[in-house]
Amino acid sequence: MIRMLRYVVAIGLIIFVINLAKIKNVKLKTVKSVLCVILSLIIINFPFENLFLKFNSPEQAFRYTATHCKIIKIVEEKNTALVIYEDNDSEAATLINKCDGKWKAPFWHNNQILSRLETHEIYLITKEKNSSNFYITITVYADTKSVSDNMGSVFEEYSRNDYYVTYVAYVEGCNENYIINIDDKSHQIDL
Numbered sequence: 001m002i003r004m005l006r007y008v009v010a011i012g013l014i015i016f017v018i019n020l021a022k023i024k025n026v027k028l029k030t031v032k033s034v035l036c037v038i039l040s041l042i043i044i045n046f047p048f049e050n051l052f053l054k055f056n057s058p059e060q061a062f063r064y065t066a067t068h069c070k071i072i073k074i075v076e077e078k079n080t081a082l083v084i085y086e087d088n089d090s091e092a093a094t095l096i097n098k099c100d101g102k103w104k105a106p107f108w109h110n111n112q113i114l115s116r117l118e119t120h121e122i123y124l125i126t127k128e129k130n131s132s133n134f135y136i137t138i139t140v141y142a143d144t145k146s147v148s149d150n151m152g153s154v155f156e157e158y159s160r161n162d163y164y165v166t167y168v169a170y171v172e173g174c175n176e177n178y179i180i181n182i183d184d185k186s187h188q189i190d191l
Contacts, residue, residue, distance in 0.1 A: 054102030058083060061096045061103040073158040075135060077170050080128050082135040084158065084168065091159075091166075093137060095126050117187050123180070125191065132175050134191070139166045140182055150179040 055061040058074055058081035069085040081096045081103070095110045096103050111127040123138040138155075140147060147155045147167050151174050159166040171178070178189045 054099065054104055056102065058096040058103050061105040062094065064105045066094075073168065075156075075168055075170060077133075079131075080133075080135075082126055082168065082170075084137065093124060093126055093135070095128065095135070097129075113191070115189075117180075117182075119182070119185065119187075121182060123189070125189070127191075133170070133172045134174070135168065135170055136180070137166060137168045138180065138182075139164050141165075145183050146181070148181045150177070150181075 053064065055064065058076060059071060062069075062071065062074075062083045062085070066085065066087070069087045071083060071085050072091065073084045075082045075084075079098050081098070082093055083096055084091065084093045086092075093110075093112070094106050096106065098104075111129070113125040113127075114122070116122050121138060121140045123136055125134050125136050127134040136149075136153075138147060139159075142160065142163055142165055144165060149155075149169070149171065151171050153169040153171045155167040155169040157165055157167050174191065176191060178191055180187050180189055
């Protein structure tokens with residue numbers, strides 16, 4: 001319903017642009033036309049209603065914006081939840097925020113770092129806004145025996161195949177010196 005309202009407003013702006021033909025001042029007509037087209041594109045492409053809508057669960061909030069994606073795992077914490085999902089055969093993650101006991105669909109892109117360790121393991125860090133807390137997912141080789149960090153975080157396995165295992169953890173209160181341990185090798189990760 002609200003998505004439809006977004007499209008109706010954009011179409012209304014486009015109709016307004018068409019009616020600008022009655023204005024005699026060419027400069028004024030051009031400025032108003034350009035502004036209306038830009039506003040229409042913003043309204044269609046940015047889900048401004050996500051600033052106001054609240055949901056009962058992180059899954060409902062995620063489903064509002066990504067109906068076609070398959071949820072793999074949800075890691076729920078006190079103020080946020082990390083939704084790990086599959087979209088067109090690729091894995092991704094997004095942060096859902098909690099506000100006044102309800103969950104809010106994402107409006108803007110998350111602050112994320114995707115990188116690879118020198119031993120070729122891939123990690124994704126998704127940072128909470130205005131916090132030293134973050135989620136980390138790390139994909140390691142299937143023969144890896146242990147994954148830990150210097151913050152005492154609990155790494156939970158959520159995906160496994162013959163070659164790789166993927167873990168996720170919530171890291172609290174880490175400002176800069178973050179070290180991840182894979183078996184007996186330590187890796188410094190820049191935040």
